[in-house]
Amino acid sequence: MSEAAARAFPNIALVKYWGKRDTSLILPVAGSLSLTLDTYATTTTVRLDPDAAADSFTLNGVPGAAIPTQRVTRFLDLVRERAGSTARARVDSLSEIPTDAGLASSAAGFAALAVAAGAAYGLELDARALSRLARRGSGSAARSIIAGLAVWHAGDDAQSFAEPVRGPEFTMIILTLDRSAKRVSSRDAMVRTAHTSPFYDGWISSTAQTLDAALAACRADDFTALGLLTELHALRMHALIQSADPPIRYLKPASIAAFDRVEELRAAGLECYATADAGPNVVVIARPEDAVQVATELAVLGETRVVGPGPGATLLTDEAGLTDEVGLTDGAAG
Numbered sequence: 084m085s086e087a088a089a090r091a092f093p094n095i096a097l098v099k100y101w102g103k104r105d106t107s108l109i110l111p112v113a114g115s116l117s118l119t120l121d122t123y124a125t126t127t128t129v130r131l132d133p134d135a136a137a138d139s140f141t142l143n144g145v146p147g148a149a150i151p152t153q154r155v156t157r158f159l160d161l162v163r164e165r166a167g168s169t170a171r172a173r174v175d176s177l178s179e180i181p182t183d184a185g186l187a188s189s190a191a192g193f194a195a196l197a198v199a200a201g202a203a204y205g206l207e208l209d210a211r212a213l214s215r216l217a218r219r220g221s222g223s224a225a226r227s228i229i230a231g232l233a234v235w236h237a238g239d240d241a242q243s244f245a246e247p248v249r250g251p252e253f254t255m256i257i258l259t260l261d262r263s264a265k266r267v268s269s270r271d272a273m274v275r276t277a278h279t280s281p282f283y284d285g286w287i288s289s290t291a292q293t294l295d296a297a298l299a300a301c302r303a304d305d306f307t308a309l310g311l312l313t314e315l316h317a318l319r320m321h322a323l324i325q326s327a328d329p330p331i332r333y334l335k336p337a338s339i340a341a342f343d344r345v346e347e348l349r350a351a352g353l354e355c356y357a358t359a360d361a362g363p364n365v366v367v368i369a370r371p372e373d374a375v376q377v378a379t380e381l382a383v384l385g386e387t388r389v390v391g392p393g394p395g396a397t398l399l400t401d402e403a404g405l406t407d408e409v410g411l412t413d414g415a416a417g
């Protein structure tokens with residue numbers, strides 16, 4: 084097939100990925116756990132163009148800037164190497180993530196690109212291979228290959244992939260508090276943290292322990308334990324990031340106010356837990372039956388959106404180029 088399209092969704096980590104032990108292979112210092120969402124899809128089409136001198140990349144119809152285009156080309160180089168092809172490609176990506184929603188787009192973007200490019204260049208890749216490939220674009224993309232709850236294993240190149248996990252049912256409430264672009268990318272901030280934080284070793288060992296505890300909570304179907312670990316781990320990650328030199332502070336007063344409000348809601352008997360990625364916006368998890376009430380309570384702080392667990396990355400074109408949702412969603416990792 085010389086053309087393929089795929090769709091993938093963002094994910095939000097409960098146990099966070101922060102730090103690489105290999106920046107080229109994108110191997111994390113510890114494993115992580117996330118929920119792939121059912122909202123804000125990225126749909127990407129890859130068309131091989133053997134006559135083209137270079138790859139081209141558009142995002143929502145606009146030619147990509149130099150750095151994102153370079154990341155796409157570097158990613159396609161990996162695919163070409165495996166496929167034994169030198170053909171350049173046109174990559175057109177449509178992202179439903181509002182640019183100012185404060186959600187990272189790289190996870191859905193590289194998960195969709197891995198599936199579409201793999202198919203367009205004729206590679207036969209199962210979910211595990213796709214997760215390993217997506218990882219090379221952006222670490223968190225390894226998890227967006229998988230539907231719903233996913234664990235991404237630390238390990239060597241062969242072992243570092245995401246796979247599905249069974250756990251308690253819950254919903255996420257995305258609370259958008261600040262729409263400005265972040266000043267330091269997660270990629271750069273991870274490096275700075277690793278090089279300068281005196282707490283980095285403690286972060287690595289405690290994250291591995293938190294992941295074990297979170298997976299035990301999943302096995303026990305224990306939403307409370309998973310929620311407590313989620314909030315703890317987010318605050319630890321932000322404490323770590325703030326301890327870099329020069330310090331990086333992603334959380335704003337409004338973010339802290341949201342964590343306070345979530346604590347108050349819990350004290351009042353409405354169970355919910357907060358987390359935040361490398362930015363000021365907060366994501367709250369709650370049992371599905373409480374989600375609307377939690378969102379209503381948080382609406383005074385910012386814009387809320389209730390999102391649920393979503394599918395893994397999906398190929399949208401079959402051999403004949405027809406749109407047909409070929410599921411890679413519930414697949415086992417092997």
Ligand code: DP6
Pocket residue numbers: 095096098099100101109115187189190220221222223224269270360361
């Ligand atoms: C805070 O996956 O965007 O969202 O691998 O350098 O592309 P790269 O980083 P990226 O980092 C995500 C960091 C995080 C935590 C998480 O999603 O686990």
